[in-house]
Amino acid sequence: MTEETTAPLLEVSNLRTWFPSARGEIKAVDSVSFSLAPGEVLGLVGESGSGKSITGFSIIGLIDEPGRIVEGSIKLEGRELIGLQPHELRKIRGKTISMVFQDPMMTLNPVLSIGTQIRLALEAHENISAAEARERAIKALAQVRITDPERKVDFFPHQFSGGMRQRVAIAIALLHRPKLIICDEPTTALDVSIQAEILAEMKELVAELGTALIWISHDLATVASIADRVAVMRFGKIVEIGPALGVLTRPQHDYTKALLDALPSRAKPGELLLRGSGIADATPPSRKTATSDLPPLGSPYLVIDTAVKRFEKQAGLFKNLAIRTGIAQPQAVVQAVDGVSITLKRGEVLGLVGESGSGKSTLGRMAAGITVPTSGTIRLAGKPVMSAGRSPRKVTTRVQTIFQDPFASLNSRMRVGDIVAEGPLAHKLVSRAEAPEYVAQWLSAVGLDPSFANRFPHQFSGGQRQRIAIARALAMQPDVIVCDEPVASLDVSIQAQIINLLIRLRSELNLSLIFISHDLSVVRHLCDRVAIMYRGRIVEEGGAAAIYDNPQHDYTKRLLAAVPVLPTAA
Amino acid sequence: MLGFILQRLWQAAIVVLAMSALVFCGVYAVGNPIDVLISPDATQDIRAAVIAQYGLDLPLWQQYFGFLGRVFEGDFGRSFVYNMPVSELILSRLPATLELTLAAVLFASLVGIPIGMYAGYRPNSPVSRTIMALSILGFSVPTFWFGLMLIMLFAVQCGCMPAGGRGDTVSLFGVDFSFLTADGLSHMILPALNLALFKFSLMIRLARAGTRELMLSDTVKFARAAGISEFTILSRHVLRLISIPLVTVFGLELGSTLAFAVVTETIFSWPGLGKLIIDSITSLDRPVMVAYLMLVAMLFIVINLVVDLTYALLDPRLRKGRA
Numbered sequence: 092m093t094e095e096t097t098a099p100l101l102e103v104s105n106l107r108t109w110f111p112s113a114r115g116e117i118k119a120v121d122s123v124s125f126s127l128a129p130g131e132v133l134g135l136v137g138e139s140g141s142g143k144s145i146t147g148f149s150i151i152g153l154i155d156e157p158g159r160i161v162e163g164s165i166k167l168e169g170r171e172l173i174g175l176q177p178h179e180l181r182k183i184r185g186k187t188i189s190m191v192f193q194d195p196m197m198t199l200n201p202v203l204s205i206g207t208q209i210r211l212a213l214e215a216h217e218n219i220s221a222a223e224a225r226e227r228a229i230k231a232l233a234q235v236r237i238t239d240p241e242r243k244v245d246f247f248p249h250q251f252s253g254g255m256r257q258r259v260a261i262a263i264a265l266l267h268r269p270k271l272i273i274c275d276e277p278t279t280a281l282d283v284s285i286q287a288e289i290l291a292e293m294k295e296l297v298a299e300l301g302t303a304l305i306w307i308s309h310d311l312a313t314v315a316s317i318a319d320r321v322a323v324m325r326f327g328k329i330v331e332i333g334p335a336l337g338v339l340t341r342p343q344h345d346y347t348k349a350l351l352d353a354l355p356s357r358a359k360p361g362e363l364l365l366r367g368s369g370i371a372d373a374t375p376p377s378r379k380t381a382t383s384d385l386p387p388l389g390s391p392y393l394v395i396d397t398a399v400k401r402f403e404k405q406a407g408l409f410k411n412l413a414i415r416t417g418i419a420q421p422q423a424v425v426q427a428v429d430g431v432s433i434t435l436k437r438g439e440v441l442g443l444v445g446e447s448g449s450g451k452s453t454l455g456r457m458a459a460g461i462t463v464p465t466s467g468t469i470r471l472a473g474k475p476v477m478s479a480g481r482s483p484r485k486v487t488t489r490v491q492t493i494f495q496d497p498f499a500s501l502n503s504r505m506r507v508g509d510i511v512a513e514g515p516l517a518h519k520l521v522s523r524a525e526a527p528e529y530v531a532q533w534l535s536a537v538g539l540d541p542s543f544a545n546r547f548p549h550q551f552s553g554g555q556r557q558r559i560a561i562a563r564a565l566a567m568q569p570d571v572i573v574c575d576e577p578v579a580s581l582d583v584s585i586q587a588q589i590i591n592l593l594i595r596l597r598s599e600l601n602l603s604l605i606f607i608s609h610d611l612s613v614v615r616h617l618c619d620r621v622a623i624m625y626r627g628r629i630v631e632e633g634g635a636a637a638i639y640d641n642p643q644h645d646y647t648k649r650l651l652a653a654v655p656v657l658p659t660a661a
Numbered sequence: 662m663l664g665f666i667l668q669r670l671w672q673a674a675i676v677v678l679a680m681s682a683l684v685f686c687g688v689y690a691v692g693n694p695i696d697v698l699i700s701p702d703a704t705q706d707i708r709a710a711v712i713a714q715y716g717l718d719l720p721l722w723q724q725y726f727g728f729l730g731r732v733f734e735g736d737f738g739r740s741f742v743y744n745m746p747v748s749e750l751i752l753s754r755l756p757a758t759l760e761l762t763l764a765a766v767l768f769a770s771l772v773g774i775p776i777g778m779y780a781g782y783r784p785n786s787p788v789s790r791t792i793m794a795l796s797i798l799g800f801s802v803p804t805f806w807f808g809l810m811l812i813m814l815f816a817v818q819c820g821c822m823p824a825g826g827r828g829d830t831v832s833l834f835g836v837d838f839s840f841l842t843a844d845g846l847s848h849m850i851l852p853a854l855n856l857a858l859f860k861f862s863l864m865i866r867l868a869r870a871g872t873r874e875l876m877l878s879d880t881v882k883f884a885r886a887a888g889i890s891e892f893t894i895l896s897r898h899v900l901r902l903i904s905i906p907l908v909t910v911f912g913l914e915l916g917s918t919l920a921f922a923v924v925t926e927t928i929f930s931w932p933g934l935g936k937l938i939i940d941s942i943t944s945l946d947r948p949v950m951v952a953y954l955m956l957v958a959m960l961f962i963v964i965n966l967v968v969d970l971t972y973a974l975l976d977p978r979l980r981k982g983r984a
Contacts, residue, residue, distance in 0.1 A: 153882060153885055153886060155877065156785075181885075181888050181890060182888065183888070184885065184886055184887065184888040185886065185887035185888025185889070186888055189886060189887060189888075190883070192879050192882065192883055192886075193879075194879065197878065197879035197880065198883035199883070200880050200884075200898050200901070201902075201976070201977070201978060202901045202902060202975060202976055202977060202978075203897070203898070203901065204977070207897075211884070211887075211889055211897055211898075212884075212887040212888070214889075214893075215887060215888040215889040215890065215893070216888055247977035247978070249977070249978045260883065263883075263887055264886075266887075267888075
């Protein structure tokens with residue numbers, strides 16, 4: 092696998108891909124050079140906007156208008172790809188170079204069967220009969236470990252799970268035995284255990300077929316587990332490139348070091364992570380609600396007792412009648428949370444961990460008084476979080492929520508100041524006259540300039556938006572915050588800032604947090620206690636260190652084993 | 662699936678029943694047909710006799726339930742004006758409207774969708790910009806004006822097309838159709854074109870919007886990355902994905918065109934349903950109006966049912982009963 096012995100499969104030199112914009116050219120890829128040997132796996136790492144995906148798209152010749160390759164050369168087995176006619180490029184795509192994308196939900200056509208989609212990809216480069224195509228499709232599915240391929244070939248994408256869909260996409264990418272596959276964040280949308288399976292299978296397939304791989308990812312740990320070499324990108328440039336182990340254990344460039352230091356798995360639990368850009372240390376305004384009636388720190392505070400949440404399918408008029416009279420059974424019941432009891436102590440950070448569909452978000456929403464439990468009680472200091480009756484309402488302001496997607500959770504038509512002030516005004520925590528001052532204090536407490544209050548959410552980055560969401564939650568002066576995957580959609584350095592913010596606020600305000608996440612390293616860093624959820628139940632619960640160092644339940648063990656680990660310097 | 666169809670038919674029956682009551686009361690309020698039916702100088706006795714003959718002296722609810730009872734026996738009453746069974750009258754006019762609207766809607770779809778897809782595929786080309794500008798014109802030009810212009814241009818000035826009527830018809834399964842004879846076809850072109858204009862523009866805009874959005878999607882990117890040709894991507898991937906909103910609009914437009922082709926049929930003297938309903942409104946021909954509006958309600962229901970079934974055909978996610 093050393094570069095000297097074999098002629099390179101791919102040689103990219105001085106590649107510049109620019110996108111014109113109102114404020115001049117955006118240099119998405121700015122003078123990138125690297126080469127790739129046959130069968131080699133190159134990890135392309137960087138945060139969003141670093142140009143890593145655009146590099147991939149440039150190589151396969153799929154830069155969307157108005158972007159264009161301004162200069163540079165991309166040589167595949169000595170043949171220059173830049174300047175090829177569209178029909179010549181098309182002959183290379185799928186045959187010599189193919190690509191796998193991030194979200195298999197979006198890449199596969201939902202209205203065509205898997206078999207049809209594979210046939211179309213086959214027909215792109217071969218004359219092939221329908222029967223032959225079906226044979227090949229079945230073989231291709233079997234190759235990526237899809238069981239019962241004869242039947243599954245007629246399935247539609249929605250009948251597969253996320254991991255299965257990604258396997259189908261990989262099968263399509265492998266159809267013509269390409270020499271190079273570009274994988275753009277192929278496991279980002281998947282659960283850890285599925286990610287581990289796909290990673291392992293991909294490694295095996297690549298070794299078996301001798302395919303070279305460009306593995307684009309923001310996640311250093313997954314890259315470390317698959318790549319031979321790693322290139323770190325920032326602002327469209329490669330800042331560091333070298334053997335994976337070397338780059339990740341002895342980084343030379345400051346940016347690589349900063350990226351690695353921002354990872355919670357690298358720091359001691361509870362410690363502040365290395366800061367990316369400055370985060371203000373303004374003190375939050377003092378509480379206006381009484382704190383005297385709160386139980387002392389460390390005593391049980393939010394108590395969830397055998398909470399159950401069932402989602403029933405809506406039935407029509409007649410069906411409903413039939414169900415009510417007992418003739419028919421209610422159908423398609425999803426038991427999202429299946430009798431969970433757990434206690435959050437005051438001042439504690441409780442981690443809720445599980446894969447998608449485990450019920451962790453539903454449990455969090457019930458704790459926050461957003462979702463009505465089917466049965467069971469949720470009490471805050473002895474009082475129910477929600478009122479009883481036919482249409483229960485949340486009756487406390489002491490529990491607030493931070494959601495995963497700061498793009499969806501902030502009303503894009505409201506100014507930031509109004510977003511933050513809305514709740515406190517409604518609950519008379521602050522008068523209308525005092526509101527601007529109050530909002531300004533909270534904005535500076537989360538490290539935002541108070542003048543941002545007049546702007547709209549779309550003017551902010553993901554990390555800034557999440558801070559606005561945190562300010563909004565804090566402005567209600569809660570004692571408990573339910574954080575539902577608050578850092579899942581953020582880059583590592585931004586993630587580090589938000590984690591730091593949460594650590595600081597927690598100790599300053601004596602907050603209790605329920606921290607819901609699928610990211611085990613973040614949970615370990617932040618949480619005192621951890622509960623592992625699986626299929627609507629808590630399978631294991633205990634101190635963070637105990638669970639991580641000595642897991643008892645099989646599921647916990649599997650989950651922990653699936654987490655890719657960064658190599659550490661010897 | 663059978664349960665679904667039965668449920669829809671049951672809903673349809675309720676809608677038609679409600680429609681009949683609404684229409685019956687509405688038409689009752691429009692005016693007394695007796696003034697139109699008999700000459701003003703008829704004697705009081707004749708007048709009373711005619712009123713009794715049509716049952717117009719009974720209270721409204723009795724008239725309505727009498728009507729309903731006869732409908733269940735397949736009798737929609739007799740037209741006051743034509744003095745023939747309404748069902749026969751409507752059936753004699755239906756084929757003319759049916760072939761005209763089908764021609765218009767099919768033309769609008771078969772030509773409009775590919776043009777719209779092209780405009781969505783190359784949104785910035787001058788051709789696409791021209792197409793989009795013209796489609797706005799197609800939306801905003803009033804039908805009657807466009808019809809008159811067609812007649813002026815093709816029938817009056819150049820004389821190559823007939824200005825009105827159905828032309829020669831051929832009887833097929835006992836029904837007269839125009840599109841099977843050259844003369845009939847030439848009579849159909851102008852009215853069909855006129856009727857198609859709005860739908861044509863609508864299809865273009867819908868197909869363009871859908872295509873434009875999809876061309877930027879990961880589905881298309883992934884297909885391109887597999888080396889699939891642009892034509893295959895458009896014809897196999899994109900067309901299937903944009904077809905669901907298109908089918909919805911197709912159904913709605915087919916229904917409304919069938920029911921309300923009035924303006925075009927009037928301008929081109931096309932002896933279809935639209936002309937019949939206008940005539941019967943002016944002459945207060947109550948049975949025709951009621952039966953016609955019930956038929957329209959029925960048509961909409963049937964078309965919507967077909968549209969819903971087509972959804973299931975087009976989108977596997979809507980099919981039930983598969984793991």
